[in-house]
Amino acid sequence: MGITILNGLMLASTLALVAIGLAIIFGLLRVVNLAHGELFIIGGYTVFAVQSAGGSVWLGVALAPLVVGAIGALLDRGLLRHLYDRPLDTLVATWGLSIALREILKLAFGADTKNVPVPLAGRVDLFGIAYPSYRLLLIGASSAVLVGVLLLFARTPFGAKVKAVVQNRDMAEAMGIDSHRIDALVFAIGAALAGLAGALMAPLLGLRAEVGLFFLARSFLVVIVGGVGSLLGTVGGAAVIGGGEAGISYFTRPVLAQSLLFLLAIVLIRLRPQGLFTRGEAR
Amino acid sequence: VSRLVGTAAFGLVVLALAVVPSVTGQHLTALIGRFLIFALLAVSLDLLWGYAGQLSLGHAAFFGLGAYAAGLVLVGGGGVARSALAIGLAVTVPAAAALVMGYLLFRGGVGGVYFAIVTLLVSLLLEQLAITWSGFTGGINGLFGMAPVDLGVVTIGSLRSAYYLILFVTVGAFLASRWLTRTPFGRALTAIRSHEHRAHSLGLSVVTLKTVVFTVSCGLAGLAGFLYVPLERFVYPTQLGLVASTSVVVWVVIGGRGTLVGPVLGAVVVEYLASALSGRLQGYWMLVIGLFLVAVVMLRPGGLYSVLTAGWERGRALVGAEGDWRRA
Numbered sequence: 001m002g003i004t005i006l007n008g009l010m011l012a013s014t015l016a017l018v019a020i021g022l023a024i025i026f027g028l029l030r031v032v033n034l035a036h037g038e039l040f041i042i043g044g045y046t047v048f049a050v051q052s053a054g055g056s057v058w059l060g061v062a063l064a065p066l067v068v069g070a071i072g073a074l075l076d077r078g079l080l081r082h083l084y085d086r087p088l089d090t091l092v093a094t095w096g097l098s099i100a101l102r103e104i105l106k107l108a109f110g111a112d113t114k115n116v117p118v119p120l121a122g123r124v125d126l127f128g129i130a131y132p133s134y135r136l137l138l139i140g141a142s143s144a145v146l147v148g149v150l151l152l153f154a155r156t157p158f159g160a161k162v163k164a165v166v167q168n169r170d171m172a173e174a175m176g177i178d179s180h181r182i183d184a185l186v187f188a189i190g191a192a193l194a195g196l197a198g199a200l201m202a203p204l205l206g207l208r209a210e211v212g213l214f215f216l217a218r219s220f221l222v223v224i225v226g227g228v229g230s231l232l233g234t235v236g237g238a239a240v241i242g243g244g245e246a247g248i249s250y251f252t253r254p255v256l257a258q259s260l261l262f263l264l265a266i267v268l269i270r271l272r273p274q275g276l277f278t279r280g281e282a283r
Numbered sequence: 284v285s286r287l288v289g290t291a292a293f294g295l296v297v298l299a300l301a302v303v304p305s306v307t308g309q310h311l312t313a314l315i316g317r318f319l320i321f322a323l324l325a326v327s328l329d330l331l332w333g334y335a336g337q338l339s340l341g342h343a344a345f346f347g348l349g350a351y352a353a354g355l356v357l358v359g360g361g362g363v364a365r366s367a368l369a370i371g372l373a374v375t376v377p378a379a380a381a382l383v384m385g386y387l388l389f390r391g392g393v394g395g396v397y398f399a400i401v402t403l404l405v406s407l408l409l410e411q412l413a414i415t416w417s418g419f420t421g422g423i424n425g426l427f428g429m430a431p432v433d434l435g436v437v438t439i440g441s442l443r444s445a446y447y448l449i450l451f452v453t454v455g456a457f458l459a460s461r462w463l464t465r466t467p468f469g470r471a472l473t474a475i476r477s478h479e480h481r482a483h484s485l486g487l488s489v490v491t492l493k494t495v496v497f498t499v500s501c502g503l504a505g506l507a508g509f510l511y512v513p514l515e516r517f518v519y520p521t522q523l524g525l526v527a528s529t530s531v532v533v534w535v536v537i538g539g540r541g542t543l544v545g546p547v548l549g550a551v552v553v554e555y556l557a558s559a560l561s562g563r564l565q566g567y568w569m570l571v572i573g574l575f576l577v578a579v580v581m582l583r584p585g586g587l588y589s590v591l592t593a594g595w596e597r598g599r600a601l602v603g604a605e606g607d608w609r610r611a
Contacts, residue, residue: 032396034403082581087396088338089580092536095340096576099529103570111566213525217407220400255415259408266384266401270391 002129004250010135012242013142014201016235018215019222020149021193023234026223028166028186030087031080034094036219037212038101039191043068043198044207045105048114057119057203064199065192072191073184081183098216105209113206138200145196149189150231162186218245218258221265227275236277241265300450304443313514314558316446318551319453320510325534325546326460327503333541334464335496336476338399341406342504342531345377347523349505351413352376354426354518361430361438369432373509374502381501385494394479394493403525410524425519432513445513452510456503461543463499472496476541530554533572536579539588548587 022036033039046067047060075097083090120137123130153159164172165179173179198212205211218241226237241261248257268276300319304312324346332338339345356369384405388398413420420426432439432448439445463469471492474482483489512518521527530553538549553572561568579586 032400079577079581086584088336088399089584091338091340091396091399092532093577093580095529095532096573096580098573099576100570100573103566103573107566107570213407217404220404224397224400253415255408255411259412262404262408266387269393269397269401270387273391273393 002127003131004246006126006129006131006135006139008243008246010139011246012239013139013146014197015215015218015222015242016146016238017142017197017200018194019219019226019238020146020231020234021190021197022216022219023223023226023228023231024149024153024193025187025190027229027231028162029084029183031084031187032087032091032094033080033190034091034216035075035098035101036190036194037214037216038098038105038209039068039072039194039212040198040201040215041105041207041209041212042071042101043195044116044202044205044211045109045114045198046195047116047199047202048109048207051116057116060116060202061196061199065196068195068198069188069192072194073188075191076184076187080187081180098212102209102212109207109209111209113208115206116202118203134203138204141200142197145193146235149193150235152189153231158185221262225265225268225276227277230275230277233275233277237275240276297450297454304446309442312442312446316442316449316514318554319449320507320514321530321534321550321554322547323453323456323507323510324504324531325538325550326457326543327500327507328531328535329540329543329546330460330463330472330503331496331500332535333543333546334469334476335472335493336479337394337493337497338396338532339402339497339500339528340399340532341402341404341409341525341528342500343525343527344402344406344409344523345381345501345504346508346511346527346531347409347413347518347520348377348380349373349508350511350518350522351420351426351508352505353509353512354429355419357429357432357512358426359430361433363433363435365430366433369512370506370509373505373512375505377505377508378498378502382494382498385497389490389493389497403528406523406525406528410520413520413523420520421518423520425517427517429512429516429518439513442514448513449510452506456506457543457547460503464543468492468495473541533576536576537586539586540584542586542588545586545588548591552587 018036018040021039022033025031025033025036043064046064047057050060050063051057079093079097080090083093118132118134120134122133124133124136125131126136153162161172161177162182164175164177165182169179172182197215222237222241223234224237225240226233226235244261244264245254245257248260300315303315307315324342328339328342331342350373353369353373356365356372359365384401388394388401393401414423417423434448437444439448464472471482471487474485474487475489475492479489508522511522534549534553535546536549537553538547539545557568564571583589
C-alpha cells in the first residue's frame with residue numbers, strides 16, 4: 001500500500017511536469033499542441049543520443065530542455081503563429097506535425113525500443129519501504145521545477161508581461177511589449193518542460209516514438225480535469241489522474257485503469273465543465 | 284447548367300463503378316470496394332466537421348465499433364435474422380455511444396478543441412481495450428470466420444455481391460447525406476459552424492443539434508464499419524485506433540471540408556496513392572502524409588475541392604467569354 005502511494009506521487013509529479021507545458025501553451029496562447037507528446041519523447045531521445053555518444057545521462061537531462069525548447073520556438077515562429085486565429089486548424093496542423101515528428105524519430109533512431117540506464121542506483125529506506133532513489137529524485141525534481149514555473153508566471157515581470165499579452169494583445173503592444181517574442185518564449189518554455197519531463201522519465205520508459213501519444217492523452221485528461229487557464233489547477237488535475245491511475249492499477253490492469261479514469265473524466269466534465277480546481281464560467 | 288453537369292457526372296461515376304466487377308479483376312474490385320467504404324467514412328466525418336464544425340479525431344473508433352458489433356454477431360452464425368441484427372447493431376451501437384457522449388460533452392459545454400481531444404482519447408483507449416479484452420474481441424488477432432451476410436433475397440457470399448452491397452449502400456448514404464445538408468437541419472448545422480453564439484441567440488438549440496449530428500455521423504461510420512465485414516471477412520484492433528482515425532481526418536482535409544464530394548475524392552486519392560506508393564516509400568509515407576496535412580491546412584484550407592472548383596470556374600470563364608463574343 002505504501003509503495004502504491006509513493007508510485008502515485010511519482011506518477012502525479014511527473015505527469016504534472018508534462019501537462020504543465022501543455023497547459024501553458026494552451027491556456028496562454030490558446031494553441032492545442034497535439035505534438036506535445038513528441039516533444040516529450042524527443043527529450044527522452046536526447047538523453048539516449050547523448051548517452052550513446054559517450055556522455056552521461058545527467059548531461060542529456062540538462063541538454064534536453066534546451067534542444068526541445070529550441071524546436072518549440074522554431075515550430076511556433078515557422079508555422080503555428082500563422083494559425084493563431086483558427087483553433088481547429090491549429091489542431092490539425094499540430095496533429096500533422098505530431099505524425100511527421102514521430103516518423104522522423106523512427107527514421108533517426110529506429111522503430112525498436114531504446115533503453116536509457118537509470119543514473120542513480122540504489123534504494124532509500126522510507127518509512128520502512130525500500131524505494132528506488134531515482135524515483136524519489138524524480139518526485140523531488142519535478143516538484144521543484146513545478147514550483148519554479150508557478151512562481152515564474154505568478155511573481156516575475158516576465159509573468160506580468162505574459163498576462164498582459166493574454167488579456168489584451170493590442171494594449172500590451174502599445175505599452176511596448178513585444179507580443180510575438182512573448183508568444184515564442186511561452187511556446188519555448190512549454191516545449192522545454194515537455195523535453196525535461198521526457199528526459200527525466202527516459203530511464204523508466206522503453207523509448208519508442210509512439211510512447212509520446214500516451215503522455216499526450218494523459219496530459220490532456222489532466223488539463224481538462226484540472227481546469228484550463230489555471231496552472232495550479234493543472235497540478236491538482238495531475239494529482240487526481242496520476243494518483244487515480246496508480247490507485248486503480250493496484251487492483252486491475254493499467255489499460256482498464258486508464259479507461260475507467262477516462263470515463264470518470266467525461267462524467268466530471270459534465271458535472272464541472274470549468275474543471276475541478278478553478279472557478280468561473282464554463283468554456 | 285452546372286447542376287445538370289453535376290448530375291450527369293455523378294450518374295457516369297456510379298455507372299462506371301457499377302461495371303467495375305465485370306471489367307476488372309478480383310484485386311481491383313476489392314480495392315475499389317475498400318475505397319468506397321473509406322469514402323462513406325469520410326462523408327460521415329464531413330457531416331460532423333465540415334458542416335457542424337465539430338472535429339472528431341477518433342472517428343475510426345465508431346467505424347470499428349460498427350465492424351466489431353457486426354463481426355461479433357456473425358461469428359456465431361449466419362441467417363437472415365442474425366444478418367439483420369448485425370446491420371442494426373453496427374449502426375445503433377456507435378450511434379448510441381455517440382448519443383451518450385454527445386449529451387454529456389455538449390451539455391457540459393465541451394465543444395471545439397476539447398471535443399476533438401476527447402474523441403482522440405476514445406480511439407486510443409478502444410484500440411487498447413480491444414487488444415486487452417481478448418476473450419471477447421479476439422485480441423490482437425481480431426475476429427475472423429464470420430458467416431456471410433444473408434439479406435433474404437441474396438446472400439453476400441462472393442466478392443462480387445459484397446461489392447454491389449457496398450456500392451448500393453455508399454451511394455445511398457451519400458445521396459441521403461447530401462439531402463440532409465440541404466434541409467433546414469443542415470443549414471442550422473452550418474450556422475453553428477460559422478457562429479455558435481449567434482446560432483444560439485437566433486433560437487437554434489445548439490446542444491441538441493450537435494448531439495444529433497454526432498449521432499448520425501457515428502451511425503454512418505458504423506454502417507461503413509459493417510460493410511467492411513462482408514468485404515474483408517476480418518475485424519482487427521487497429522481499425523479502431525489512432526492511425527485509422529488520422530486517415531479519416533487526412534481524407535477530409537485534403538479533399539476539402541464541408542463539400543461531401545471533396546472528402547470522397549480525398550479518401551480515394553489518398554488511399555490510391557497509399558496503395559501505389561507506400562511500398563516504395565516505406566517509412567516515408569506517413570512522414571509525407573504528416574507534412575502534407577500541415578501544408579494543406581496552412582496553404583490551401585479548402586483542399587482538393589477548392590483547387591478543382593477554381594480550375595472549373597476559370598475554364599468556364601474562358602468558354603463564357605468565347606460565347607459572348609459569338610453572340611456579339
